[in-house]
Amino acid sequence: MKWIPRELRWRNLLSSANGMGRASYAIVAILLGLLIWTSIIAGEGWSSAVGTEVPLAGYAAMAIGIVFSLVLGVGLMALVFYSSRAGYDEPAKLMRSDRDKTRE
Secondary structure, X not given: OOOOOHHHOHHHHHHHHHOOOHHHHHXXXXXXXXXXXXXXXXXXXXXXXXXXXXXXHHXXXXXXXXXXXXXXXXXXXXXHHHHHHHOOOOOOOOOOXXXXXXXX
């Protein structure tokens, strides 16, 4: 079990759960309730669509939307990596010209 980080071992998870307050448990309960409710609504929607035919234009629109979303996501991630590697994410620095240095 050396491959599991210490933070994710069972004893550490139990000790961190003991430190949770009532508000934390309330948030977890609300989120679990939302997950269950969403699953029920999704199941109802899926079962109500039985026998519905999707035209070829619908599949084409869905494919174009998927491809566009993937291209946009990959392009934005490429820009993030490029800007990080090129140094555009460095903090701003005040650069004084030679005239400003002589005035002091």
